């Protein structure tokens with residue numbers, strides 16, 4: 253059998269193994285299948301290449317450009333995913349597991365591509381929050397902004413998700429404009445290497461944006477600077493060792509850790525035997541135990557049910573687990589493949605025996621179980637193992653020992669407070685789930701357990717068909733947890749991107765902030781053109797360009813007509829005495845929506861032109877009431893422009909309504925879609 257040399261990708265070149273390379277074995281047969289590592293890898297050259305070639309290239313691109321690259325990567329990987337499936341079986345993973353790792357990774361790329369286009373500007377500066385008023389007259393303001401770090405992201409990944417584990421860190425880093433050096437866990441790095449090869453060969457990424465270290469990472473961490481970020485996934489022991497490196501401490505280098513976790517699942521006290529929630533709970537527990545043979549950081553390690561349901565739940569789980577076929581992951585009839593290696597199998601059995609000191613194994617015997625299509629003694633197979641712990645209050649190991657395999661412990665609680673207290677004994681986890689159809693139980697769980705868990709997952713008969721599963725980190729939602737889980741956060745949409753950027757508080761005048769943010773700030777310079785802004789295309793509109801309308805007087809007939817026409821005969825518009833009794837109004841006032849409608853009548857240019865649609869209105873505030881006899885006029889300013897697709901872009905207009913005394917009556921932001929200049933026919 254040929255032993256594959258797994259390469260690193262360093263400073264634009266593939267570098268093979270040396271004599272000290274580590275050996276990698278098949279999870280199914282135990283055969284030596286590959287080697288990885290080269291002790292003479294030039295780490296300094298890799299860091300330099302990322303910092304001086306990859307970083308600058310990424311930083312010239314806007315968030316939208318980077319999002320497009322990420323989408324292209326997703327498409328290329330989707331096209332070639334069969335190659336990744338084929339090679340992944342040797343890790344012990346089944347086809348179903350591949351979908352989580354490979355399709356899940358590709359899906360994460362698609363999500364970040366869309367987040368980048370939808371939620372970030374077509375610019376290199378991200379605005380974090382609104383303009384902050386810092387002065388009485390508005391001539392000095394503040395704005396938080398984020399810019400790309402000018403270093404490199406070092407990603408150190410766990411073995412269990414060789415594709416998703418890389419892509420879920422890579423997508424936010426690339427979107428942030430930060431190049432990455434990825435170091436996958438050696439045991440499964442041959443899958444990551446193939447994924448990186450597909451990416452590099454696609455030519456989509458700028459040079460230096462992605463490099464790969466297979467095998468040891470040498471003294472990389474001691475060469476990092478304050479512009480670099482380390483993002484680690486793995487065990488807490490490794491995390492402690494790495495995060496305490498003197499260079500990281502000295503230079504305040506960001507260290508994001510996702511480490512092991514004693515995740516819990518609680519069957520709500522409201523759940524009755526035979527209810528949809530009872531079955532759902534058992535189904536989720538089984539799935540979390542056997543998916544990836546339990547080698548999932550989010551897997552359910554501790555199962556909490558009420559004393560009343562304990563026996564029934566144990567029996568239900570035993571029946572379900574008895575229907576699990578363990579074996580060669582390439583066979584379609586296999587439900588659960590192998591652990592990644594015999595080393596991992598030894599670790600799982602040792603840790604399971606620690607659990608066994610406080611709990612009785614009620615299902616699964618590692619010395620006696622069936623394996624289909626493979627030799628049990630050659631591969632890293634174990635059966636799913638369910639423990640029952642009769643005294644969860646005193647049993648320390650069940651709340652402290654992470655068995656990274658298909659092993660869970662069931663325990664009984666007295667009431668929901670007790671269940672929450674036990675769930676929190678994990679000292680910080682990635683996820684806890686509560687299966688309940690009682691919203692008050694959910695709120696109690698949030699108040700009692702929120703501080704201990706990175707994610708709380710509630711599921712019941714209403715959400716179960718569409719729910720994404722206890723164990724699935726979603727790109728839009730935070731992944732990470734406090735305390736023992738590492739204290740890190742990944743994913744979570746934009747939040748994950750911002751870990752790779754520097755947030756800076758910028759202070760200055762409206763003109764300065766407008767120029768920096770490319771968003772018109774009230775008080776900044778306005779420009780006036782002779783033609784109406786609605787006659788001009790997206791490309792020719794300029795931020796700060798302003799249009800002042802004529803004024804219009806509002807009559808009592810207008811107010812009454814609007815009231816009867818719309819049906820809004822609220823007393824403040826119709827009854828002088830009642831309106832006067834209201835502390836907000838001097839007497840009958842015009843409807844706010846009447847003012848908005850008249851405002852549109854004042855600023856709209858009616859001819860067919862580049863304005864394609866009015867798509868919404870944000871941040872509307874009515875400041876001053878308008879009565880019959882008052883007049884209004886509108887000041888419309890181009891606040892921001894955001895390309896949407898090849899045909900049109902979104903224009904955000906700052907709209908101020910003033911009365912006859914130039915007092916501000918209403919303020920809002922109007923959104924329109926405007927055609928690009930090149931659509932000459934419009």
Ligand code: NAP
Nearest residue numbers: 409410411436437438439485486487490510511512513549
């Ligand atoms: P690990 O042994 O801690 O290894 C994690 C990574 O660190 C690997 O890439 C490993 O490389 C590297 N590493 C180990 N020692 C190092 C050192 N001295 N210097 C630099 N790098 C070093 O964890 P694992 O066995 O791969 O993964 C299982 C653990 O990860 C479990 O505890 C699980 O809970 C946790 N996990 C957590 C999450 C999460 O998101 N929170 C996700 C998945 C897994 P080598 O392989 O080359 O040693």
